[in-house]
Amino acid sequence: MWGMTSEVERQRGEFPGVDTTYSAAVNGWVRLYGEERDRLLKMCDLAARMGVEERLVTLAEVQTKIMYEAMNRALDALELTAAQRARVPDVMAGLLRGMAAEGRPELPAA
Structure with missing residues (x-):
């Protein structure tokens, strides 16, 4: 996604005004979704190592x-x-x- 990433207002110096930076980045919702998927994978791995599935079968x-x-x-x-x-x-x-x-x-x- 292309968009503004920062905006800095400069009061002094040779070129006063607003410096705006644009760049491409992953949409925030997509990034959060990816982080959630990674977290889910870690929890599944942890549950497997703890033997949760075997305990459910025994139960x-x-x-x-x-x-x-x-x-x-x-x-x-x-x-x-x-x-x-x-x-x-x-x-x-x-x-x-x-x-x-x-x-x-x-x-x-x-």
Whole structure:
């Protein structure tokens, strides 16, 4: 981007008046965007070195185990017949496929 970069008013000397300097430079918004991208890259690298991704995977695994155990306890508490209990995997698979096709379900408002 071409524009004025400085303006100096000279009161004294051989040539009094205003000295204006023009030059080409990167637009300020583009420069700030580039700095933000660099900062994001550094934060991603730091998160990777800290093992954040592995911790998220571990957390997801623990949450899955908790939900699996809760589901099994709920099914036990319902005292389903053997035939009903045998249908649970097929019913759950169908429900999960349907939910995936609809998109990620919304979380309830807190």
